Amino acid sequence: MLKIALTKGRVEQKLIPLLQRCGIDCDPLINKQRKLIITLADQYHFILVKGDDVCTYLRKGTVDLGVVGSDVLAEQNADNQVDELLDLGTGRCQFIVAAKQDFNWQTPHRKVIGTKYPEVARRYFSSIGEDVEIIKIAGSVELAPLTGLADAIVDLTETGTTLRVNHLVVHDWLDVITSRLVANPVALKQKRNEIFKLVDQLQTVVEESEYENI
Known part of the structure:
Protein backbone atom coordinates (compact mmCIF):
# COMPACT_ATOMS: atom_id res chain seq x y z
CA MET A 1 0.00 0.00 0.00
CA LEU A 2 1.27 3.46 -0.90
CA LYS A 3 1.17 6.16 1.75
CA ILE A 4 0.48 9.57 0.26
CA ALA A 5 0.60 12.99 1.97
CA LEU A 15 -6.83 15.65 -7.44
CA ILE A 16 -10.10 13.77 -6.91
CA PRO A 17 -11.32 14.00 -10.56
CA LEU A 18 -7.93 12.75 -11.77
CA LEU A 19 -8.08 9.75 -9.43
CA GLN A 20 -11.64 9.03 -10.53
CA ARG A 21 -10.59 9.04 -14.17
CA CYS A 22 -7.94 6.47 -13.20
CA GLY A 23 -10.80 4.23 -12.06
CA ILE A 24 -10.20 4.76 -8.34
CA ASP A 25 -13.28 4.97 -6.11
CA CYS A 26 -12.89 8.28 -4.28
CA ASP A 27 -16.11 8.19 -2.23
CA PRO A 28 -14.23 7.72 1.08
CA LEU A 29 -12.22 10.85 0.28
CA ILE A 30 -15.20 12.86 -0.93
CA ASN A 31 -17.28 11.90 2.12
CA LYS A 32 -14.46 11.91 4.64
CA GLN A 33 -16.20 14.30 7.07
CA ARG A 34 -13.46 15.12 9.61
CA LYS A 35 -11.22 12.13 8.92
CA LEU A 36 -7.61 12.96 8.15
CA ILE A 37 -6.50 9.46 7.06
CA ILE A 38 -8.40 7.79 4.22
CA THR A 39 -7.78 4.53 2.35
CA LEU A 40 -8.81 4.20 -1.29
CA ALA A 41 -9.17 0.93 -3.21
CA ASP A 42 -7.13 -0.92 -0.55
CA GLN A 43 -4.06 0.46 -2.32
CA TYR A 44 -3.64 4.11 -1.34
CA HIS A 45 -3.42 5.43 2.19
CA PHE A 46 -3.98 9.21 2.02
CA ILE A 47 -2.91 11.46 4.89
CA LEU A 48 -4.44 14.94 4.67
CA VAL A 49 -1.96 17.62 5.73
CA LYS A 50 -1.15 21.28 5.18
CA GLY A 51 0.94 21.95 2.10
CA ASP A 52 3.90 23.18 4.13
CA ASP A 53 4.06 19.80 5.89
CA VAL A 54 4.13 17.52 2.83
CA CYS A 55 7.91 17.68 2.37
CA THR A 56 8.43 17.06 6.08
CA TYR A 57 6.40 13.84 5.91
CA LEU A 58 8.38 12.77 2.85
CA ARG A 59 11.81 13.58 4.27
CA LYS A 60 11.05 11.71 7.49
CA GLY A 61 9.92 8.64 5.54
CA VAL A 72 5.87 24.80 -1.65
CA LEU A 73 8.57 22.90 -3.52
CA ALA A 74 10.10 26.16 -4.75
CA GLU A 75 10.30 27.39 -1.17
CA GLN A 76 11.26 24.19 0.65
CA ASN A 77 13.01 21.79 -1.74
CA ALA A 78 16.17 23.71 -2.62
CA ASP A 79 18.22 20.72 -1.39
CA ASN A 80 16.30 18.37 -3.73
CA GLN A 81 15.56 15.86 -0.98
CA VAL A 82 12.17 15.22 -2.59
CA ASP A 83 11.88 13.85 -6.14
CA GLU A 84 9.30 15.39 -8.46
CA LEU A 85 7.56 12.75 -10.59
CA LEU A 86 4.68 14.44 -12.39
CA ASP A 87 3.16 17.84 -13.06
CA LEU A 88 -0.56 17.28 -12.50
CA PHE A 95 4.27 33.94 -8.62
CA ILE A 96 4.30 37.71 -9.07
CA VAL A 97 6.09 40.78 -7.79
CA ALA A 98 3.60 43.57 -7.10
CA ALA A 99 3.45 47.01 -5.50
CA LYS A 100 1.23 50.06 -5.25
CA GLN A 101 0.69 51.75 -8.59
CA ASP A 102 2.62 54.86 -7.59
CA PHE A 103 5.66 52.98 -6.26
CA ASN A 104 8.88 54.05 -8.01
CA TRP A 105 11.04 50.99 -8.64
CA GLN A 106 13.97 53.21 -9.61
CA THR A 107 14.40 54.73 -6.16
CA PRO A 108 17.92 53.96 -4.84
CA HIS A 109 16.90 52.91 -1.31
CA ARG A 110 17.04 49.26 -0.21
CA LYS A 111 13.57 47.93 -0.92
CA VAL A 112 11.54 45.97 1.63
CA ILE A 113 9.68 42.93 0.29
CA GLY A 114 6.79 41.21 2.09
CA THR A 115 6.12 37.56 1.26
CA LYS A 116 5.11 34.11 2.43
CA TYR A 117 7.95 32.80 0.27
CA PRO A 118 11.26 34.32 1.46
CA GLU A 119 13.46 31.82 -0.41
CA VAL A 120 11.62 32.41 -3.68
CA ALA A 121 11.84 36.18 -3.18
CA ARG A 122 15.54 35.99 -2.25
CA VAL A 132 16.51 43.74 -0.60
CA GLU A 133 15.18 43.26 2.92
CA ILE A 134 12.68 40.40 3.09
CA ILE A 135 9.91 40.22 5.68
CA LYS A 136 8.06 36.92 6.05
CA ILE A 137 4.29 37.36 6.36
CA ALA A 138 1.87 34.58 7.29
CA GLY A 139 -1.41 36.38 6.61
CA SER A 140 -2.67 38.66 3.83
CA VAL A 141 0.49 39.70 2.01
CA GLU A 142 -1.37 42.43 0.10
CA LEU A 143 -1.58 44.46 3.31
CA ALA A 144 2.20 44.98 3.46
CA PRO A 145 2.51 47.74 0.82
CA LEU A 146 -0.86 49.23 1.75
CA THR A 147 0.20 49.79 5.36
CA GLY A 148 3.79 50.79 4.67
CA LEU A 149 5.26 47.59 6.12
CA ALA A 150 6.88 46.79 2.77
CA ASP A 151 7.50 48.45 -0.58
CA ALA A 152 6.38 45.44 -2.60
CA ILE A 153 5.36 41.80 -2.33
CA VAL A 154 6.17 38.42 -3.83
CA ASP A 155 3.00 36.35 -3.83
CA LEU A 156 0.76 34.02 -5.81
CA THR A 157 -2.10 35.12 -8.00
CA GLU A 158 -4.68 33.16 -9.97
CA THR A 159 -6.92 35.84 -11.48
CA GLY A 160 -5.37 39.07 -10.18
CA THR A 161 -8.67 40.12 -8.63
CA THR A 162 -7.31 40.59 -5.10
CA LEU A 163 -4.46 42.68 -6.46
CA ARG A 164 -6.80 44.94 -8.41
CA VAL A 165 -9.23 45.36 -5.51
CA ASN A 166 -6.33 46.47 -3.33
CA HIS A 167 -4.89 48.77 -6.01
CA LEU A 168 -1.71 46.79 -6.52
CA VAL A 169 -0.09 46.28 -9.89
CA VAL A 170 2.17 43.49 -11.13
CA HIS A 171 5.78 44.50 -11.66
CA ASP A 172 7.04 41.12 -12.85
CA TRP A 173 5.73 37.61 -13.52
CA LEU A 174 7.70 34.69 -12.08
CA ARG A 192 9.18 1.53 -7.66
CA ASN A 193 6.63 -0.68 -9.45
CA GLU A 194 3.69 0.45 -7.31
CA ILE A 195 4.67 4.10 -7.60
CA PHE A 196 5.18 4.13 -11.34
CA LYS A 197 1.95 2.25 -11.93
CA LEU A 198 0.16 5.20 -10.33
CA VAL A 199 2.37 7.72 -12.12
CA ASP A 200 1.58 6.14 -15.50
CA GLN A 201 -2.16 6.15 -14.78
CA LEU A 202 -2.14 9.79 -13.71
CA GLN A 203 0.07 10.85 -16.60
CA THR A 204 -2.35 9.32 -19.09
CA VAL A 205 -5.27 11.15 -17.47
CA VAL A 206 -3.37 14.47 -17.34
CA GLU A 207 -2.42 14.19 -21.02
CA GLU A 208 -6.02 13.37 -21.96
CA SER A 209 -7.24 16.39 -20.00
CA GLU A 210 -4.73 18.65 -21.73
CA TYR A 211 -5.83 17.32 -25.14
CA GLU A 212 -9.50 17.92 -24.30
CA ASN A 213 -8.72 21.53 -23.37
CA ILE A 214 -6.94 22.32 -26.65
Missing part, protein backbone atom coordinates in the same frame (compact mmCIF):
# COMPACT_ATOMS: atom_id res chain seq x y z
CA LEU A 6 -2.11 15.02 0.24
CA THR A 7 -2.43 18.78 0.65
CA LYS A 8 -5.93 19.29 1.97
CA GLY A 9 -8.25 21.84 0.45
CA ARG A 10 -7.84 23.08 -3.10
CA VAL A 11 -5.08 20.63 -4.10
CA GLU A 12 -7.12 17.75 -2.67
CA GLN A 13 -10.28 18.76 -4.53
CA LYS A 14 -8.43 19.08 -7.84
CA THR A 62 6.40 8.72 6.99
CA VAL A 63 4.90 8.63 3.49
CA ASP A 64 5.99 7.39 0.08
CA LEU A 65 4.43 10.08 -2.08
CA GLY A 66 3.09 13.60 -1.74
CA VAL A 67 0.76 15.85 -3.70
CA VAL A 68 1.64 19.50 -3.21
CA GLY A 69 1.80 22.83 -5.01
CA SER A 70 5.06 23.65 -6.75
CA ASP A 71 5.11 26.90 -4.73
CA GLY A 89 -1.41 20.58 -14.20
CA THR A 90 -4.05 21.50 -11.61
CA GLY A 91 -4.32 24.50 -9.27
CA ARG A 92 -2.64 26.75 -11.81
CA CYS A 93 -1.50 30.16 -10.57
CA GLN A 94 1.67 32.27 -10.77
CA ARG A 123 16.40 33.98 -5.36
CA TYR A 124 14.45 36.31 -7.62
CA PHE A 125 16.01 39.55 -6.39
CA SER A 126 19.45 37.94 -6.30
CA SER A 127 18.98 36.93 -9.95
CA ILE A 128 18.42 40.56 -10.93
CA GLY A 129 21.29 41.77 -8.76
CA GLU A 130 19.20 43.66 -6.24
CA ASP A 131 19.80 43.61 -2.49
CA ASP A 175 7.15 30.92 -12.22
CA VAL A 176 3.81 29.30 -13.04
CA ILE A 177 2.62 27.10 -10.17
CA THR A 178 0.73 23.79 -10.41
CA SER A 179 0.18 20.73 -8.23
CA ARG A 180 2.92 18.10 -8.38
CA LEU A 181 3.27 14.44 -7.48
CA VAL A 182 6.49 14.00 -5.53
CA ALA A 183 8.27 11.07 -3.90
CA ASN A 184 10.48 10.06 -1.04
CA PRO A 185 13.69 8.88 -2.82
CA VAL A 186 13.95 5.79 -0.60
CA ALA A 187 10.35 4.77 -1.34
CA LEU A 188 11.03 5.36 -5.02
CA LYS A 189 13.58 2.57 -4.88
CA GLN A 190 11.68 0.23 -2.57
CA LYS A 191 8.22 0.59 -4.13
Whole structure:
Protein backbone atom coordinates (compact mmCIF):
# COMPACT_ATOMS: atom_id res chain seq x y z
CA MET A 1 0.00 0.00 0.00
CA LEU A 2 1.27 3.46 -0.90
CA LYS A 3 1.17 6.16 1.75
CA ILE A 4 0.48 9.57 0.26
CA ALA A 5 0.60 12.99 1.97
CA LEU A 6 -2.11 15.02 0.24
CA THR A 7 -2.43 18.78 0.65
CA LYS A 8 -5.93 19.29 1.97
CA GLY A 9 -8.25 21.84 0.45
CA ARG A 10 -7.84 23.08 -3.10
CA VAL A 11 -5.08 20.63 -4.10
CA GLU A 12 -7.12 17.75 -2.67
CA GLN A 13 -10.28 18.76 -4.53
CA LYS A 14 -8.43 19.08 -7.84
CA LEU A 15 -6.83 15.65 -7.44
CA ILE A 16 -10.10 13.77 -6.91
CA PRO A 17 -11.32 14.00 -10.56
CA LEU A 18 -7.93 12.75 -11.77
CA LEU A 19 -8.08 9.75 -9.43
CA GLN A 20 -11.64 9.03 -10.53
CA ARG A 21 -10.59 9.04 -14.17
CA CYS A 22 -7.94 6.47 -13.20
CA GLY A 23 -10.80 4.23 -12.06
CA ILE A 24 -10.20 4.76 -8.34
CA ASP A 25 -13.28 4.97 -6.11
CA CYS A 26 -12.89 8.28 -4.28
CA ASP A 27 -16.11 8.19 -2.23
CA PRO A 28 -14.23 7.72 1.08
CA LEU A 29 -12.22 10.85 0.28
CA ILE A 30 -15.20 12.86 -0.93
CA ASN A 31 -17.28 11.90 2.12
CA LYS A 32 -14.46 11.91 4.64
CA GLN A 33 -16.20 14.30 7.07
CA ARG A 34 -13.46 15.12 9.61
CA LYS A 35 -11.22 12.13 8.92
CA LEU A 36 -7.61 12.96 8.15
CA ILE A 37 -6.50 9.46 7.06
CA ILE A 38 -8.40 7.79 4.22
CA THR A 39 -7.78 4.53 2.35
CA LEU A 40 -8.81 4.20 -1.29
CA ALA A 41 -9.17 0.93 -3.21
CA ASP A 42 -7.13 -0.92 -0.55
CA GLN A 43 -4.06 0.46 -2.32
CA TYR A 44 -3.64 4.11 -1.34
CA HIS A 45 -3.42 5.43 2.19
CA PHE A 46 -3.98 9.21 2.02
CA ILE A 47 -2.91 11.46 4.89
CA LEU A 48 -4.44 14.94 4.67
CA VAL A 49 -1.96 17.62 5.73
CA LYS A 50 -1.15 21.28 5.18
CA GLY A 51 0.94 21.95 2.10
CA ASP A 52 3.90 23.18 4.13
CA ASP A 53 4.06 19.80 5.89
CA VAL A 54 4.13 17.52 2.83
CA CYS A 55 7.91 17.68 2.37
CA THR A 56 8.43 17.06 6.08
CA TYR A 57 6.40 13.84 5.91
CA LEU A 58 8.38 12.77 2.85
CA ARG A 59 11.81 13.58 4.27
CA LYS A 60 11.05 11.71 7.49
CA GLY A 61 9.92 8.64 5.54
CA THR A 62 6.40 8.72 6.99
CA VAL A 63 4.90 8.63 3.49
CA ASP A 64 5.99 7.39 0.08
CA LEU A 65 4.43 10.08 -2.08
CA GLY A 66 3.09 13.60 -1.74
CA VAL A 67 0.76 15.85 -3.70
CA VAL A 68 1.64 19.50 -3.21
CA GLY A 69 1.80 22.83 -5.01
CA SER A 70 5.06 23.65 -6.75
CA ASP A 71 5.11 26.90 -4.73
CA VAL A 72 5.87 24.80 -1.65
CA LEU A 73 8.57 22.90 -3.52
CA ALA A 74 10.10 26.16 -4.75
CA GLU A 75 10.30 27.39 -1.17
CA GLN A 76 11.26 24.19 0.65
CA ASN A 77 13.01 21.79 -1.74
CA ALA A 78 16.17 23.71 -2.62
CA ASP A 79 18.22 20.72 -1.39
CA ASN A 80 16.30 18.37 -3.73
CA GLN A 81 15.56 15.86 -0.98
CA VAL A 82 12.17 15.22 -2.59
CA ASP A 83 11.88 13.85 -6.14
CA GLU A 84 9.30 15.39 -8.46
CA LEU A 85 7.56 12.75 -10.59
CA LEU A 86 4.68 14.44 -12.39
CA ASP A 87 3.16 17.84 -13.06
CA LEU A 88 -0.56 17.28 -12.50
CA GLY A 89 -1.41 20.58 -14.20
CA THR A 90 -4.05 21.50 -11.61
CA GLY A 91 -4.32 24.50 -9.27
CA ARG A 92 -2.64 26.75 -11.81
CA CYS A 93 -1.50 30.16 -10.57
CA GLN A 94 1.67 32.27 -10.77
CA PHE A 95 4.27 33.94 -8.62
CA ILE A 96 4.30 37.71 -9.07
CA VAL A 97 6.09 40.78 -7.79
CA ALA A 98 3.60 43.57 -7.10
CA ALA A 99 3.45 47.01 -5.50
CA LYS A 100 1.23 50.06 -5.25
CA GLN A 101 0.69 51.75 -8.59
CA ASP A 102 2.62 54.86 -7.59
CA PHE A 103 5.66 52.98 -6.26
CA ASN A 104 8.88 54.05 -8.01
CA TRP A 105 11.04 50.99 -8.64
CA GLN A 106 13.97 53.21 -9.61
CA THR A 107 14.40 54.73 -6.16
CA PRO A 108 17.92 53.96 -4.84
CA HIS A 109 16.90 52.91 -1.31
CA ARG A 110 17.04 49.26 -0.21
CA LYS A 111 13.57 47.93 -0.92
CA VAL A 112 11.54 45.97 1.63
CA ILE A 113 9.68 42.93 0.29
CA GLY A 114 6.79 41.21 2.09
CA THR A 115 6.12 37.56 1.26
CA LYS A 116 5.11 34.11 2.43
CA TYR A 117 7.95 32.80 0.27
CA PRO A 118 11.26 34.32 1.46
CA GLU A 119 13.46 31.82 -0.41
CA VAL A 120 11.62 32.41 -3.68
CA ALA A 121 11.84 36.18 -3.18
CA ARG A 122 15.54 35.99 -2.25
CA ARG A 123 16.40 33.98 -5.36
CA TYR A 124 14.45 36.31 -7.62
CA PHE A 125 16.01 39.55 -6.39
CA SER A 126 19.45 37.94 -6.30
CA SER A 127 18.98 36.93 -9.95
CA ILE A 128 18.42 40.56 -10.93
CA GLY A 129 21.29 41.77 -8.76
CA GLU A 130 19.20 43.66 -6.24
CA ASP A 131 19.80 43.61 -2.49
CA VAL A 132 16.51 43.74 -0.60
CA GLU A 133 15.18 43.26 2.92
CA ILE A 134 12.68 40.40 3.09
CA ILE A 135 9.91 40.22 5.68
CA LYS A 136 8.06 36.92 6.05
CA ILE A 137 4.29 37.36 6.36
CA ALA A 138 1.87 34.58 7.29
CA GLY A 139 -1.41 36.38 6.61
CA SER A 140 -2.67 38.66 3.83
CA VAL A 141 0.49 39.70 2.01
CA GLU A 142 -1.37 42.43 0.10
CA LEU A 143 -1.58 44.46 3.31
CA ALA A 144 2.20 44.98 3.46
CA PRO A 145 2.51 47.74 0.82
CA LEU A 146 -0.86 49.23 1.75
CA THR A 147 0.20 49.79 5.36
CA GLY A 148 3.79 50.79 4.67
CA LEU A 149 5.26 47.59 6.12
CA ALA A 150 6.88 46.79 2.77
CA ASP A 151 7.50 48.45 -0.58
CA ALA A 152 6.38 45.44 -2.60
CA ILE A 153 5.36 41.80 -2.33
CA VAL A 154 6.17 38.42 -3.83
CA ASP A 155 3.00 36.35 -3.83
CA LEU A 156 0.76 34.02 -5.81
CA THR A 157 -2.10 35.12 -8.00
CA GLU A 158 -4.68 33.16 -9.97
CA THR A 159 -6.92 35.84 -11.48
CA GLY A 160 -5.37 39.07 -10.18
CA THR A 161 -8.67 40.12 -8.63
CA THR A 162 -7.31 40.59 -5.10
CA LEU A 163 -4.46 42.68 -6.46
CA ARG A 164 -6.80 44.94 -8.41
CA VAL A 165 -9.23 45.36 -5.51
CA ASN A 166 -6.33 46.47 -3.33
CA HIS A 167 -4.89 48.77 -6.01
CA LEU A 168 -1.71 46.79 -6.52
CA VAL A 169 -0.09 46.28 -9.89
CA VAL A 170 2.17 43.49 -11.13
CA HIS A 171 5.78 44.50 -11.66
CA ASP A 172 7.04 41.12 -12.85
CA TRP A 173 5.73 37.61 -13.52
CA LEU A 174 7.70 34.69 -12.08
CA ASP A 175 7.15 30.92 -12.22
CA VAL A 176 3.81 29.30 -13.04
CA ILE A 177 2.62 27.10 -10.17
CA THR A 178 0.73 23.79 -10.41
CA SER A 179 0.18 20.73 -8.23
CA ARG A 180 2.92 18.10 -8.38
CA LEU A 181 3.27 14.44 -7.48
CA VAL A 182 6.49 14.00 -5.53
CA ALA A 183 8.27 11.07 -3.90
CA ASN A 184 10.48 10.06 -1.04
CA PRO A 185 13.69 8.88 -2.82
CA VAL A 186 13.95 5.79 -0.60
CA ALA A 187 10.35 4.77 -1.34
CA LEU A 188 11.03 5.36 -5.02
CA LYS A 189 13.58 2.57 -4.88
CA GLN A 190 11.68 0.23 -2.57
CA LYS A 191 8.22 0.59 -4.13
CA ARG A 192 9.18 1.53 -7.66
CA ASN A 193 6.63 -0.68 -9.45
CA GLU A 194 3.69 0.45 -7.31
CA ILE A 195 4.67 4.10 -7.60
CA PHE A 196 5.18 4.13 -11.34
CA LYS A 197 1.95 2.25 -11.93
CA LEU A 198 0.16 5.20 -10.33
CA VAL A 199 2.37 7.72 -12.12
CA ASP A 200 1.58 6.14 -15.50
CA GLN A 201 -2.16 6.15 -14.78
CA LEU A 202 -2.14 9.79 -13.71
CA GLN A 203 0.07 10.85 -16.60
CA THR A 204 -2.35 9.32 -19.09
CA VAL A 205 -5.27 11.15 -17.47
CA VAL A 206 -3.37 14.47 -17.34
CA GLU A 207 -2.42 14.19 -21.02
CA GLU A 208 -6.02 13.37 -21.96
CA SER A 209 -7.24 16.39 -20.00
CA GLU A 210 -4.73 18.65 -21.73
CA TYR A 211 -5.83 17.32 -25.14
CA GLU A 212 -9.50 17.92 -24.30
CA ASN A 213 -8.72 21.53 -23.37
CA ILE A 214 -6.94 22.32 -26.65
